[in-house]
Amino acid sequence: MAAIPNVEKLLIEAQKCFDLDSGQSTMKNRFTTLNMSTENHDEKVKEILKQLLGALELDEEDSEYFLKSIVNWQQFYKKLELNLWTGGAEKSHVVLLLLGYVFIPFIARTAAHWNIDGFKGKGMPNEFWYLPKLQIIDEQKTLLLPVQQVMQWFEDLLDQPMDQLIESLDANSIEPESKERSFYNWKKGTLPDAKTIERYFSSDKEYSFKGCYSHNTDDSLEDQFNNAFAFLKNKKCLDEEGIRDQLQLATRRLDRVFTKRASDEDKEMFIEATKDRFAVPDMSTIRKRFLLARASQDAFQKLSKILHHNVKYNKIPASKNKLLPLVTQYQRVFNLTTEAFNQCGVDQLQEDLWFENQLLSFEKWTTLLSILPSMQDQDIAEELSSYLTYFFESSERLSTIDHHFPNYMDREDLSRKSSFHFEQYTNYRKDIDSTSELIVALENTESPITIIKNYNDSHTLLKTLVHDFSPETTALILSRLEETLKDPKDLLFLNMHKLAMYLNKNQNRNKSTESKVDSLLKQAEESEYYHQWEAVFLQYRAKHHLYCNQFGNNKRPAEKYFKQAMAACERNNYGPLRGEIARDAFATLVAKREFNKDDQKYYRNLMRYMEISGNDVSLESSTQELRKYFWENLYKPYSTVERLRHEW
Template sequence: MATIPTFEELLLEVHQSLGLKFEQKDKNKLSRLEKPLADHLERVDALLGEIFTALGLEGMARFKAMDDVLEWSAFDKSVELDTWTYVADRRQILWHLFGHSYAPALGRRLAFWTLHERLDTGMPGGRFWFLPGAREDAGARRLIMPVAQVVDWLRDLLGAPMEQARVGLGGKAAQERQQRIDDARKDIDVYASMARELDNWRQGRLPHASTIEKYFPDDAKLEFKGTLRPTPDLPLPERLQGAINFVKAKGLDAEALRDEIPITEVGRLEAILAYQASDADAQRFVELTEERWSAPSMATIRRRLIIARMVQDGYRRLGRFLLGEDFDEHCADPVRNKVLQLVELFKVGYNLTIQAAKESDDPQEQDVWFDSRLTPWDKEGIFLAIAPSRRETGARELSELLSRAFAAMHPGGPLDDLVGHDEASAKCIAERELRRIIACEKEREAVQSCIASLAWGSPFRKLQQQTEYWVVYQVAPSPELPVRIREMACVRARELARTPSEALGAIVLHLHALFHCDRADRPKEMRQQVEQLLALAESNPAYGEWGAVLLNYKAKHHLAINEFEAARESFNAALQACHARSYGPVRGEIARDAFALLVERPPVGFSLGNYEGYMRNMLAFGALSLDDERKLPTLEDTACVVSEYFWENQYAPYPGEPVEEPLARKHTEAIIGTDTMEIILRADWDGLDAWMGRNADLRDKRLRHVRGETVLMTWLGGLYQCRTTKHLHPQIGPIEEVAPIANALERNLREAALRVVKKWPKLINLADFKKQTPLLLAARNGDAAMVAVLLEAGADAEWLDVRGNSAMDLALASGISLCVDALSYWKRGIIQEFSK
């Protein structure tokens, strides 16, 4: 059992492979969404910043990288939110995600970055130097690691073995250390030690990021004797001869040069080396050769080594995780070393993107060319994530593909080949994919045909004629079918189930049909049906596969019989079960329902700030979106949203069960009900005094709803709403009729609030759910007179709301100078003077 890695988990893996430090405790909290939202966002931003800095990305390169990362993460999140992992293990999940998404998408993204700004100028341009590469070793093909390739590149530019060219490593710090050793007359060679360590890197040891910085500081002085000096002032024939002589002196023929510079077409290099090429090809060859064998800066060397270290560490850790003890990192056989199949998928994404850019400068034409080079089965399979023709639907289609694949897996099972290593294996994979696509298309047609036929009558007979579980399984949740027929389809799916897991899937669909139909369509015996289905599920040996979903329906069942505490426990258990498997969008829905129940039936000692975790899960799993201004909603606003959702959508007792009312309804009706508003509108102050006597329990408490308002806050809010909505009076009715009533209500609400301040002073400093007190509300609205009254009555002028605003901050923002003056007088201890 396992979940799909979150974006945060992937960032942490990259961060680790770069050799950067991150505390394990914080790592767990970040990936499990257990850090406060502000801290979480700050830490993710810092992670990205540290990664970009380590990779040497600055300015526009960093901006472009961030843009691409965010775009890809949105796609990845879409896939995550629609994918179910069932009993697939982490190894199987990662294998398919890397193959179908991560590897090809990374190749395509890196190609876009390269087209925008070369990231590896001076490195071998005909091969992927930062990936494990195959070389002949004693007659056998073995892989050389990325760090070794960078060390070899460096040795080639130095023009001598590292033990001979070592002086200058470590810069001034190494010189000073060597001087101290020499002064102490010790027989230690600092430079020889560093040269040996570089040789260890070449043999496979992974360098520490700090050691790379130590060996190649900016003040290191290395003599590059193996470079080609640029000669832009010489005529082309002389430059060409110099470049050809240089590569021949290094023993490089056309075949070897294809690995060094990006001129890979057969025959082009041969013609250049024979002085038979066009001037354009000759010019290109000279420029590429001078670039390839140019002297690098220390920053460039560090960057190359850091990138190589990142890939090498990631390659090793992924290989060990996927293949266990069978992993041989130097094995060049993609059948035994399956990680090489992911490397090949990366290369396809990269190479096709680069070639498409050579074919046309028009992005749309590039996409058409790229898409034309993918086989039809690859566009509906392994390359769904990068096929331009699937840009709008790729995430959804990939989620469906992965979910079906995971549903058929058994933990510990073998990893299917994703890429062929020869013609026979490629043909085998193509045939497998074509069979899958044909079967999916037939299934889709069967589902559509079944749904259409059911609408014409005899649903039971027609469902009995269906013999394929997955067809009926997809028919059952069809919203266009009546609830009765959907229930029949669920029963038929259960009859066709071949495994306990499939039987549970049918039960889940039946529960969904019952709980998500219109309330008027709910059967009278719904409670008994649900109890029977839940009992069947709990006796099923595959219960754990569907644990979160079934616990969610168990919570809904408790809620439908007004067992609020049991419902809360089941919702929380369901949310916890989501850490074991991915259930598509269900995790966000569970978090929303759990939060809604919490705010409407809060436990003893309830404090909203302690329950941000629900909102975090809602945001991360699709149940909560950014607001209209693309900003994150606040916890307080989210609580209001789920409060409304609870009563409008979530809370629906079974037929015949009593319906509970909101805890604050009685008090809300007392405060703003018709009778109370009539008293205020008539200025019946004796009647208001009597009202206060009848409702004395409100003199020192908030209302029992999520906003946490008091009588005073409610009437002040009404007063200021009257003031700010005067422009709407003509829409209500004739202005001569509406205005007198509205003005009287505004005037009398002020008087009512003043009487509450006088008689119920404990309400003056009671804040609502946004930590807003009556004083802050008055200051926000520029009500200088009310501010003065509240200050005289003992309001706390230093109180801060949830955003950290004081009364003075809000008064200044209101633009009302008298309001600012009132607070200033209070600070000087002469508020009485202001009141006069």
């Protein structure tokens, strides 16, 4: 079982990746479990964002773009949380699908828009230096990590052996031996800490960069152009591919350069690109490069360990790492976004249209749905959460997740995965359509019993129970399913819907309802699949005790099981149920008393996981509304139990 991380947990993880101080464990836990006051919670969010902006050393314009992107994405992510059920999925399943469907597409497209003019990557090779890179050495595939790539860039600009560099440093500023050891470790892939990066590259430090490019502007354009080419050749950029990897220059310009059709403007741009790439970097630039590489590498290593069941990345064959296909997905989204701008300029509509037209059919339906421009005005989160839930609810489909995403550098793999996704999405749509068609048929017939008795697809019939049928039709469906269902998991779902009929819909109640509910709950608790739907049944048990008048303080059964149901929502995703549990738990707590500070957690979960209307949603006003809701809607004692008087 696994729940998707909330935004608070993502912020804490970002702090860790950038090696920032994330505070005491107790405070982090209160923050991530929404157990802080609103004021303190909001202050914590601001504090973390300020830390991240400071670490990245962003200017005012970039900071504004960063914050705007986070806010817009957070609204989408909240809707995803509100609609996603993770069922029996393991943490590795949830993390992998979230990466490929949500995080990677968003980060890649946002980064491309942020760096649309190439300025943010100025001075770096024209490649994804902040991502792990698969390389072949002596016919062996190995990974070149982000920090290693930045070290290569740094050493190339220094253009001197490490021992000579260390000897030339001011021994009084930083201990040479320690620094030399650190640099050698970074070259081997060791993760640097942020304080060391800051110390080695503080603004008062100086390095002798002997590998940077300079040119005489008094020379003729042709001489400057030839000198730039000679400089690149000396840098071992011996062919067209090598130069393309180094310079941030439009493909069409490079094509004209390599085919000796370059105009004077092309030559000027080539010289400028060479100057930018091999310019002397300031200390701020070096710090940012190393820190971003450090954050990316830390994330890669942690995620790799999760996806490979606690096995470290360097113990996994490089070509078998499940994150590498996602690296190629990032590159594809980034490159398409950048090329869309190059093709269409500042016309956003044309740029979005060009981008979308380059996508494969399966990408539009599935893996890149979250960033599809034409869908941004529609509820993408609801559609995507439905599709992801479709995978998480089936052990058979979960078994395919490890090989879910294509390697875009491998045409055969891309073709196979394209067919796979087409088949999966087709089956998903058939499943949705079959359920919808049956619901419509049952709603529009005068004789639902005829349809139900002759309907042999019990899986689809079971899914129709999410619809609010009449009590008579619901009873007919339940009766038919009792005859046909054999699978233990389906029987648990049937059990769940029976409990919903008694406890939520208040249908078919009589003097024996209390004992029936108790029996159904015990059956559910004995099921091997109970843990996947624990929060649902704990909520039902809480309501069962509530309807037996076993409530009134924190030690009573109703409050106890509502609390356990909330805790279960930390371990698994249950769509909108988390908000409902928070509402009912909060309402039960304040039914007979005033609110207190211990109720903050339920209030924050209510605010986060339910759609709240109206302007006044303070803790005080919510308490009054929920007390009224309790006595008028939630409290439905069994017929054999004395109804308590309203106390509001």
